[in-house]
Amino acid sequence: MRLLCAAGLALLSSAALPASAAQFQNGQAARAVIGQPSFSARDTGVTPMALSLSNGRLYVADASNHLLAFDLSQLPGARDDFAKRQSSGCAVCLVTPAATLNQSVIPGIAAVSVFGKSIAIADTVKKRVLVWRDASSEAALKGPDVILGGAGSDAPISASTLVEPISVALDGSRLFVGDGTLHRVLVWNGLPQSNNQPADAVLGQQNFNSSALADSPTADSIARPVALESDGTNLFVADSANRRVLIFTAADVPLPSGSLVNSASLSGDALAPATLITISAAGLTQSTATAPDDTTQPLPKTLGGVEAVLDGEALPLLSVSPSEIRAQLPFDIANRSSASFYLRSESGDGSVLISNAISVNLLPVAPGLFAFSGQEPRPGMSVHAQGAPVTGNSPAHPGETITLWAAGLGSVVTSDSAATLEAGVPNPQPDAPVRIPVSATINGMPAQVVSAALPQGSIGIYELHIVLPANLPDHSAALLAISQDGRQSNSVTIPVQSTIQ
Numbered sequence: 001m002r003l004l005c006a007a008g009l010a011l012l013s014s015a016a017l018p019a020s021a022a023q024f025q026n027g028q029a030a031r032a033v034i035g036q037p038s039f040s041a042r043d044t045g046v047t048p049m050a051l052s053l054s055n056g057r058l059y060v061a062d063a064s065n066h067l068l069a070f071d072l073s074q075l076p077g078a079r080d081d082f083a084k085r086q087s088s089g090c091a092v093c094l095v096t097p098a099a100t101l102n103q104s105v106i107p108g109i110a111a112v113s114v115f116g117k118s119i120a121i122a123d124t125v126k127k128r129v130l131v132w133r134d135a136s137s138e139a140a141l142k143g144p145d146v147i148l149g150g151a152g153s154d155a156p157i158s159a160s161t162l163v164e165p166i167s168v169a170l171d172g173s174r175l176f177v178g179d180g181t182l183h184r185v186l187v188w189n190g191l192p193q194s195n196n197q198p199a200d201a202v203l204g205q206q207n208f209n210s211s212a213l214a215d216s217p218t219a220d221s222i223a224r225p226v227a228l229e230s231d232g233t234n235l236f237v238a239d240s241a242n243r244r245v246l247i248f249t250a251a252d253v254p255l256p257s258g259s260l261v262n263s264a265s266l267s268g269d270a271l272a273p274a275t276l277i278t279i280s281a282a283g284l285t286q287s288t289a290t291a292p293d294d295t296t297q298p299l300p301k302t303l304g305g306v307e308a309v310l311d312g313e314a315l316p317l318l319s320v321s322p323s324e325i326r327a328q329l330p331f332d333i334a335n336r337s338s339a340s341f342y343l344r345s346e347s348g349d350g351s352v353l354i355s356n357a358i359s360v361n362l363l364p365v366a367p368g369l370f371a372f373s374g375q376e377p378r379p380g381m382s383v384h385a386q387g388a389p390v391t392g393n394s395p396a397h398p399g400e401t402i403t404l405w406a407a408g409l410g411s412v413v414t415s416d417s418a419a420t421l422e423a424g425v426p427n428p429q430p431d432a433p434v435r436i437p438v439s440a441t442i443n444g445m446p447a448q449v450v451s452a453a454l455p456q457g458s459i460g461i462y463e464l465h466i467v468l469p470a471n472l473p474d475h476s477a478a479l480l481a482i483s484q485d486g487r488q489s490n491s492v493t494i495p496v497q498s499t500i501q
Contacts, residue, residue: 022233022250024174024187027206027257028356029219029340030237030246032075032092032312034058039093039219039311039359040338048238048245050109051229057098058229058236060245067103070095078233078249079344079352082314083301089332091312092247092340110178110227110238115170118191122165122177126150129165129177133191146192148177157182159198159208167238171230178225178237182211185225185237185248203237203248206257217242218338220257220359251342251356253283260341260360263326264407265368265490272366273333274423275408276318276460279308279325284353285345290319295457299328299424307344310360311336316424316459328460330423334411337362365410365436367482367489370461377479380492381405392476395495399470401450402494409462409484411435412454426457434484438464442480442494445469449482474498 033039035046047063060068074095076085085091111122119132121144130144139145149162167178175188177199186199202208204222214221223241230236235248261268263276271277287304291297299316301307308315308327318326325343333339342357371378382390382404390396412432414421419429431453438452448467455463464482472478477493 022252022354023189024201024203024235024248024250025254025256025356026201026208027220028201028203028248028251028255029359031078031234031249031340031342031357032247033090033219033340034060034070034075034093034095034245034247036217036242036244037094038090038336038338039340040217040336040362042217042242042244045243046245047240047243049226049240051227051236051238051245053229053231053236058245060238061103063240065102065104067101068097069099069101071098074098075247076312078342078354081302081307081346082309082312082344083307085312085314089311090336090339093311110167111165113168113170113228115172118170120168120170120175120177122168124164124166127162127165129162129168131175131192146197147195148192148197150196157209157211159186159200159202160196161208162186167225167228169228169230169235171232173232174230176228176230176235178222178228180224180226183213183222183224184211185222185228185235187235203235216337217244218359218361219340219357222246249354249357252353253281253343253355255279255281255343255355255358257358259358262366262368262408264370264405265366267366267368267490268360270361270363270366270487271329272363272408272410273329274331274410274421274454274460275329275366275368277327277329279327279343280323281325281343281355282323284322284343284355285320286322287345288321291317293318295426298422298426299459301424305346305348307346308341309344310341311339318459328423331411331421333362334364363487365484365487366408367406367438367484367487368408369480369482369489369492370405370407371490371492377477377491377493379477380480380494382492382494390494392495395497396468398468398472398496398498401465401467404464404466404480404492406452406462406464406482406489407460408489409434409436409438409452409454421454424459426459427454429456431455431463434462436484438482438484440464440466440480440482442468442472442496443475443478445472447480452482468494468496472496472498 050061128150164181184204187201227238289304301314303317304320315327450465
């Protein structure tokens with residue numbers, strides 16, 4: 001029986017869906033991925049060529065003439081309470097097919113979408129999309145109501161550019177168009193009213209002017225969107241070149257790319273396992289709360305009704321406020337180079353708000369030094385051997401050993417080789433040295449790192465003991481930085497004076 005015929009797909013896609021006030025944001029990441037164990041994997045497996053939704057199942061036709069049925073109830077929903085789930089690894093990745101059938105696919109099926117009386121057709125050859133707002137009207141016999149694109153590849157890339165439209169989807173509220181050459185999906189929040197109307201959002205690229213193809217898969221990249229489907233809240237994108245189906249979710253609150261940073265370095269370009277992170281978030285909650293800090297209690301995964309979710313896992317939280325949230329990344333993410341992150345907030349009446357997902361770049365180490373507030377380079381948080389703070393009135397001295405603190409130094413070596421450290425739980429082991437060595441420089445001169453370790457009782461804050469060079473010249477703001485595996489931290493300033501006052 002041919003389950004994936006053109007009529008069949010149209011019928012499966014035409015069920016009435018509720019309109020949603022939530023919207024997609026430019027450059028947002030996918031919330032979940034089907035077909036791969038992580039957002040950065042490109043393992044051999046399904047190569048999706050066509051999609052259809054019906055009765056809570058996503059039907060995926062792949063290039064090897066198989067029809068895979070995925071039970072979407074296996075994936076947690078965006079508004080689910082993740083703090084109550086026990087998860088290991090990526091809880092929103094892979095998903096085992098509920099059924100597999102030998103089934104061929106009619107080519108070009110993804111280029112047509114029908115919803116109610118509306119029709120959208122991707123005319124790939126002429127680089128355009130044809131839209132009939134009401135195909136039952138007499139006017140529809142004369143041609144489409146709206147034509148999008150058609151300018152060709154010579155025009156500057158913009159919110160209305162279509163170079164290779166290969167897939168379309170309607171959901172009763174929005175129109176989605178996949179462009180293979182520009183590696184993106186354009187989103188119109190309503191059926192377009194006029195020819196060449198610009199899209200409202202773009203997925204797969206950070207802005208409307210970009211057409212970059214990522215070297216390796218990430219949570220916010222799309223290589224080739226050969227098929228699209230929407231249930232009114234989630235957009236399913238068949239990213240065939242990366243052998244996966246991405247699930248993008250409309251959000252109530254925008255979370256811009258770059259909102260998540262290392263709490264020490266204030267850089268978000270890459271993050272490491274166990275890093276303390278700070279998220280700039282506005283409009284999600286009015287709550288202000290701080291977790292207990294007594295070196296014995298684990299951090300909560302819900303604080304003030306807020307959850308921070310990474311790959312379907314609720315992160316331990318240090319504090320929550322209307323503008324900023326602090327959390328810790330897991331230890332067990334070293335096998336991924338990209339992850340998906342978003343925020344969830346539940347109010348007292350049970351209503352839930354979610355942000356859009358953003359992509360997080362992961363590395364084994366991404367060192368950052370804690371510093372006081374101010375303009376970069378900021379004054380470093382450092383103390384003398386006896387514990388007194390290093391300040392302008394009490395500067396460090398050449399040859400002296402000073403103590404600094406860092407985040408993002410990655411995995412550590414525990415005294416019990418069988419022990420595993422858990423994010424949000426104070427280190428129960430004796431001081432655990434970092435696995436990847438740390439080096440340091442001050443004003444360009446090498447400085448000896450005596451030790452770099454995660455102290456007993458610490459949550460994500462590493463301690464370093466550094467010997468300043470004996471021939472270090474006086475300086476009111478000497479620049480000190482550390483490095484790990486070729487990655488340098490932020491620079492902090494240290495006052496240095498050779499004469500003891």
